[in-house]
Amino acid sequence: MPEIFIDNIRYEYETPGKVLQFMLDNGLDLPFFCYHPSLSIPANCRQCMVKAGMPIFNRDKGTYEIDEEGNRKIRYFPKLMTACSLDLADGMVIHTHHSDELVKQAQADNLEFILINHPLDCPICDQAGECPLQILTYKYGPEGSRFEHKKVHKPKAVQLGPRVILDAERCINCTRCVRFTDEISKTHQLTIVSRGDKNYPMTADGEEFDDPYSLNTVDICPVGALTSADFRFKARVWEMNQTPGIDMSNGKGCNTWLWTRDNLILRITPRFNESVNDHWMPDEARLSYSRFNENRISRPQIRLDRDEQVPTSWNNAELTFREELDKVSPSQILVLGSPHASVEDNYSFRKFFEEKGVNEFFYLPHIIPGSGDDLLLSDDQAPNTNGVNALGFRETDEAGLKKLIKSKKTSIIAILDDDILERTGLTAKEFSGSFTVVLGTNHNETSLSANLVIPITCAAEHAASYVNVDGRIQRTIPAKETLYTNRRLNLEMSMSRLDHYGTKFDNWVTDANRVDCIPAWEFFTRLGDEQTTPAYHSSREIMEEIAGRISRFKEVSYDRMDDENGIQLELKQNTEVNTV
Amino acid sequence: MSDTYTFDTKDLKEIENIIAKYPEKQAAVLPVLWYAQDKFGHTDSSVQKLVAETMDIPEAHIHGVVTFYTQFYEKPMGKHVLDVCTCLSCQVCGGYDMLHYMEEKLGIKAGETTPDGQFSIQSVECLGACGYAPMLQVTNDKYVNHLTREKVDKLIEDLKAGKKPEFESMKMPQHVNGSDK
Amino acid sequence: MSNDWKSYQPLLIPAIRDLHEISVYEKNDGYQALKSILSDRKKWSPENVIEEVKDANIRGRGGAGFNAGLKWSFMPEPDGKPRYLACNGDESEPGTFKDRKIFEYNPHLFIEGAIIAAYAMQVDAIYVYIRGEYRPWVHKLQQAIDQAYEKNYLGKNIQGSDFSVEMYTHMGAGAYICGEESSLMESLEGKRGYPRVKPPFPAQRGLWGRPTTINNIETLANVPMVIKNGASWFKTIGPDTHPGPVLYGISGHVNRPGVYEYPAGMNIMTLINEVTGGIRNGKKLKALIPGGSSTPPLRADMLDGVTMDADSLREVGSMMGTAGMVVLDEDTDMVDLIWRISVFYHHESCGQCTPCREGTGWLEKTLHKINSGDGEIRDLDLLLAICNRMEGRTICALADAAAWPVRYSIDRFRDEFEKKCKKTVYAVA
Incomplete structure (x- = not known):
């Protein structure tokens, strides 16, 4: 050799x-x-x-x-x-x-050469703390500089595009950003302009850097020349903690890092995975973090009269749900799984109703034809369409759903986290004849029309698996605490310096960012008949059960997903959801 | 004004001919920019856009090219651009004197344009006429060699009168001294 | 060689009226070399042409002085796909103004040489890259090319043979760096003129990814006479290690500046005192930049017996470069001169790689400080330190070209630099 x-x-x-x-x-x-x-x-x-x-x-x-x-x-x-x-x-x-x-x-x-024209503004630079130039200068750089002249001045705080801001003085002309738009996103929107030490990256005059992948240039910029318009000045990176996650905004399942401070996700960046997203991620996916923070359903909600939902206790929510279930026959229950929810949630959801005697399970694929590209955006808007499909949920559509509601004389509609009303032509009227239960993460049209709303954990709060458009199963790790979890006790959760050393008496820590919700499977464990349903203690156990019972998930385990960065499942070729 | 730049059918034909000289159309970027600058007098952002669209090449690429090469004018210049060489041989033979004389005469500094839009002066790098220093080039075209104040005066008069300098053949001294067969 | 030069008859640019017209050129044995090759393909197989040119040891006239025939031999075997010859007429090195003489007075000699080179390397197209400032000369060359096409020295089936080649002019637009061969190719491909990382070398991956050779205009103009008269004849002109005629572009403080053609290896003092009529206004010689701005300047006292060829100049610590000699008289302010050269390199650095992008600016700023009287002695050491950090650390040689004049003039004219610096050490009374 x-x-x-x-x-x-x-x-x-x-x-x-x-x-x-x-x-x-x-x-x-x-x-x-x-x-x-x-x-x-x-x-x-x-x-x-x-x-x-x-x-x-x-x-x-x-x-x-x-x-x-x-x-x-x-x-x-x-x-x-x-x-x-x-x-x-x-x-x-x-x-x-x-x-x-x-x-x-x-x-x-x-x-020394690189630094002569580089502003020494690390204290106010957003890149500080994760800046290759800063790090390498500490490690390999000279002690000081012998440069005693004026530095070259270039444009600063230029809004290059809707999401990227340029400080040309910080640029060291590595051309990574230009090469990215030429070689990866292929929008060719950037070029180096001028010559010599006046060089800097720019778009054509009057053109916007609106590349759907523009924020990747911020990641690969080895200095603070390109910063994210959304994230800049929000937090110092050393205050944050970083948890591996999976993108929920489309079907590709880009591997991500979730960056949290005080239980808020402040940004999402790509995590290298050669078989999924390489080093990249669409801007849309990065900016989807707000859904983990904002407009969250916290505490169960119940509708007392026609118009208003009010918070209620978990006990009352459980009781109400049980009572409603007891009133109807299984054939009158319509169970809608979700491509937006995890494999474990969908599985426990289905299993619960199966035990009640329901034998048909549906879901609505969330596909917008033409919205994908051949890089990392898929037509499929949901992270787990293949997963819910593989669990035996049957695909239906708007018309199909209407028909089901009519033919079944449905009395209960149970919907797992999916804003069906928003993304179809269906209206609350269609549901009005039934008692609607929604297990959801965020307030939306569907949850607001429900009779009972159970707040469940989102992908940033639980460990759960998702099967992407290519049939790869990958799992998340909780990044945010809920009201019932604690990073000091859950050894899987990561801790930043603030998490470690902060106390609730510090002014940068607040409990307000912890949502009152539980994983869907935990809710069904609580509801389930203790005789027939084994109580799950973790989603890991559920995956073990799934792996043992459903052939397509054979040999899937959290350990393997962790070791192998996700596992490619053997899915049937005719699963029509495989549209990228 | 800015969006009124267009290529007519003759231009497009000519551009097609230029592109045909090369195995890949991108190679024609420089000659097509030259063609556009000859027609419009500069290659500002709207001309860049026109060239990009005509050639179907990313606009940013054209922008990068224009800003790299000093002879492409990124903004409209005076009718006559006087590029005075101040480099090396011209420097030691009085290039700066000529430059300053012209600055004084036209009342502008190097890099500026007279208010009437007639003249721009630039101090430029070596133009490859070192033996004939000091010298200047008029609007990317003819050279005026062995500059003196009188020559500069005359040149500016001529240009004002619409008379452009002729091509000046600088004989090899060997030929002048020896017999010309 | 003493006085031989007086009887020398120019070969590259002979004194013949209207030689740029193809009819005149043909009357004076023009295109005979090409015709003899095409009429005796057995004697003049491409390999044999390369051998002959290699043997003649035409050292590249663009500055590097590399054997042209040897360069040609690096081209790989033809594989049926396109190959190119790029002719370098960028001529942007300050002090250099020779190739334009060929375009103006004897373009067909160059065209013939390029066609022979194209034949020897079996290329499909010749691109002549000429700096944009030379626009009038581009037109002159283009006229000559058009004539050559008319007479079928270019185009399909040249002179009835099966050999075909196209020739195009390509005008730059103001960038010194495009005289660097890989940057020239980038510019020809319509991009910003950033030099390429080598390897791969142009003969492996050149224009549009295909094998390409880049030759200087004057270099190619030497080719027809080598074919016509043989390599051994060519080697009788000038010194053994640097044969052939050379166009000396002499400028600066001499009485008769201009381009002169003499054999390589001319005695420098002869060129200054006799050929160009000595320093003007009866001044004394102070220094010489022998081959364009990047070649290290030489003090007058270093020039005794030095001749204009690669070996002799190397011995005294400089280079032949482009033979663009800048003669400087005793009144020349060397600090001012070197500062202006550093302005040039700062302006022309493409900015691609760090040491050159930052170093050229730093040199300029420091030299400006010294030149305007604010310098200190330690700044001279700093300049040398910057030079050390630039040389050999970049993709192309521009950083070296920028550093040499600074390094060597501090070395050779240190007292002048020190005089301009503030006194930081006070003499004890």
């Missing part, structure tokens, strides 16, 4: 590639700015310079030449090489800052 020596340690490699990527793959450190594994390699920041050489091969003897000490003679390249653009070669010798003073010096020199 070909070999390469980095700082005098031997490594083997199988596939050809570049030295920098190989080093990153092997956990070795080398500073860089412009390189990005998913973009082309311009080698323009010059930060990843290494000393590189090849052993001298003697063709006549067919061996490497050896020096007096028995080591291979190395012929070094006359100049330092950028590791990002340097191809791995058998026998190659690389020296980084760990074993070569010149390389160490070159890295500091380059940072």
Whole structure:
């Protein structure tokens, strides 16, 4: 197997590639700015310079030449090489800052150059704390600067587009953003303008940077030149905690990070997953975080007269639900699962009514043809259409639903988290003949028309699984506390510095952001007949049960999803929801 | 005004001919921008937009190209642009004197345009006429060599009168001294 | 060679009236080299043409001085897909104004040389990249190309053979960096002129991803005479290691500035004192920039016996470059001069990679500080430190070109720089 020596340690490699990527793959450190594994390699920041050489091969003897000490003679390249653009070669010798003073010096020199025209405004810069330039300067930079002249001035606080703001002075011209619009989103909306140290990225005159993926440029910007119009100045990154999640805003199931502070989601950023979203995520998905914070249903709601819902106790909600169920025969119950709810919620929902004798289960796919693209937006607006389908819910549509309500002489309609009224032509009138129970996360048209509303946890508050449009099952981890969960006790939840050291007496901590809700499965556990229904303690147990009972979920487990970054399910080819 | 720039059928034909010289149409960006600048006098954002639309090339790309090359005028310039070389040989042979003389004469600074829109002056980098320093170029076209104050006066008079400088053939001294067969 | 130069008859630009007209050029043995190749394809197979040119050791006249034939031999075997020759007429290095003479006086010599190069490397199209400022000369070359098309020296089935090649002019628009070969290709492809990372080299992946060779205009103009008279004849002109005629563009403080054609290896003092008639106004020589702004300046006392060829100039610590000689008299303010050169490089840095983008500006600002009398001695060390950090750390050689004049003039004219700096060390009485 070909070999390469980095700082005098031997490594083997199988596939050809570049030295920098190989080093990153092997956990070795080398500073860089412009390189990005998913973009082309311009080698323009010059930060990843290494000393590189090849052993001298003697063709006549067919061996490497050896020096007096028995080591291979190395012929070094006359100049330092950028590791990002340097191809791995058998026998190659690389020296980084760990074993070569010149390389160490070159890295500091380059940072000194980068910093001469970079404003030293970290204290007011949104990128501070997660800024590669800041971090690498700490680690590899010079002690100070010898630059005593005026810095070059460029446009500041430019609204580049609806979601992205540019500070051209902070730009270090790595061109990642331009390459992103050229190579990934292919909108070609950005270019570098001007020349020399007056360079900065810009759109054409009078054009907006309204690329549906524009916020990815904020992620990959190695400085604070591009910041998110939505997130900037909201929080310092070191105050926040970061929890892995799954995007709920469409069917692609982009892997995400949910960033919370004091139990509010403040932003969503993509989490690398080669088989789903690579490093990217649509803007729409990022900005969908407000649904986790705002307009949440907190405490059960009950309708006493025709117009008004009032909060009620969990006991009363449960009792009312039981009473209503006892009044009707199973055939009069219409059960609507949801592509917006998790596999576990849909499963326990279905199982509960199955035990009551209901034998038909429906759901309405939420697909808007033409709204997807061939990158990460899908026509499917729901995160779990394949999941609810695989659990045996039958697909129906608006007309089908109307027919069902009529033919069944329905007395109870149970709806799992899905704003059916909003997204179909149905109106509250259609439901008015029945007792409607909605298990929902947010107030919406459907929940407001219901007779009983049970507040359930959202994807940011529970651990649950979702099957994306491509049939990949992935799970979430709770990022926000509810009134009944506690990050100090739930070992799966992450803790930021504020979470650790803050107390409820600190002025930045408030209980107001904790929602009074429980997972749907927990509600059904409470309602269920203790004789027949085993009480679940966690969604993990439910998934174990599902895996054992439903062949399509065979061998699916939380551990496997965690280890493998999601599991590809074998779904039937004819599942018509597979439209991207 | 800004949206009144258009290419007529003849222009489009010409642009098609330019594009045909290259295996890929993007290669024609520079010549087409030149063509547009000759027609409109500059390549400001509306001309950039026109070129982008005509060639079906992203506007940002055109914008980036225009701002990279110094000869494309990002905004309308004077009728006559006087590019005075002040680099190296011209510097040591009095290029700055000529520049300052012109600034004084026209009452503007390098980089500015006279209020009547007749003249713009720019201090530019080497124009490749080092042996004939100091010198200037008139609106991206003819060179005026071996500048003196008198020559500058005459040039400005001529330009005001609508007379553009002729192409001046700078003979090789060897030829002048030797026999011209 | 002493006085040989006086009897030298120019080969690249002979004194023939209207030589730019194809009929005159043809009458003076023009296109004979191309015709002889096309009429004896056995003797002149593409490989043999390359061999002959390689043997002649025409050292690239654009500045790098690399053997042109050797460069041609890097082109891979033809695979049926397009290949290109790009001719570099960007000529933006301050002090350089020679190639435009070829466009003006003897364009067909260059065209013929380019066609022969195209034949040898079996390329499909020739693009002549000319700086935008040379617009009048672009038209002159275009006229010559049109004539060559009319006479079927260009186009399909040249002179009845099966060899075809197209030739196009392409005008730049004001960017020094586009004289760098990979940047030239980017510019030809209609992009911002950012130099490309090498490898891959142009012969592997050039224009539109296809094998491409880039040659200077003057370099190609040497090719027809090599074919006509043979490499061994060519090597009798000038020094062994740097043969052939050279266009010397001499400017600055001399009595008769202009472009002169003499063999390579001319004695510098002969060029200054005799060819161009000495320093004007009877002044003394102070310094010489031998081959364009990026070549390290030489002090007058370093020039004794130095000749204009790569080896001799390397020995005294400079380079041949483009043979664009800038002669400077005793009144020249070297600090002012170097500051202005640094303005040039700052203005022309494309801004793609860090050390050059930031370094050129830093050099300029520091030199400006010194030039305006605010400098301190330590600023000179800082300048050298910046140069150290720029050289060899970038994608192309512009950073090196920007650093050399600064580094070497501080080295060679240090007293002048120190004089301009504030006195930070006080003499003890």
